[in-house]
Amino acid sequence: MRFLLIQPPFVQLNAPYPAVHYLDRFLRSRGHGTTVRDDSAGLFRRMMEPESVRRILNDAEASLAGRPAPDPRSALQTARYLSYRDRWADWAGLLVRFLSGGDPALAFRLSRVPDDLPLGSRAESFLEERDG
Incomplete structure (x- = not known):
């Protein structure tokens, strides 16, 4: 099974928010395919x-x-x-x-x-x- 994990924008960038990345690692360890998109960091970079x-x-x-x-x-x-x-x-x-x-x-x-x-x-x- 494949998963798309999305970190939404406007998450506080100077606070730890690795949940989506932990979930990515967990799913990969179970043999699932994942794609992670960090819209929070992307929006910050554009701004x-x-x-x-x-x-x-x-x-x-x-x-x-x-x-x-x-x-x-x-x-x-x-x-x-x-x-x-x-x-x-x-x-x-x-x-x-x-x-x-x-x-x-x-x-x-x-x-x-x-x-x-x-x-x-x-x-x-x-x-x-x-x-x-």
Whole structure:
């Protein structure tokens, strides 16, 4: 017997979700044929393509236009993130490739915290506390 196992999209990627893969292994050990499709990882990869990142940020900016920010800090952070849209788009694909094991050399570049790497407020605070 053959089985198609599908991991649905929007499963939290930073949490373990190997059930479909355990089931795949179990079924194969019993002599069944299986095909596994991980739509969660696939959707994430598509969302992290440079053009997708730009579109998401453009759509977010359009959605927020004319709406008051809840507080000045939120307004500043939102404007900051949106102003980095090209940096986010440029780095997103690189980071996904690195995290997928496709570009281990990027680790050295990341360790040097390149100037074009967009950082959030927590990362900037962390680096400032450590002089760097």
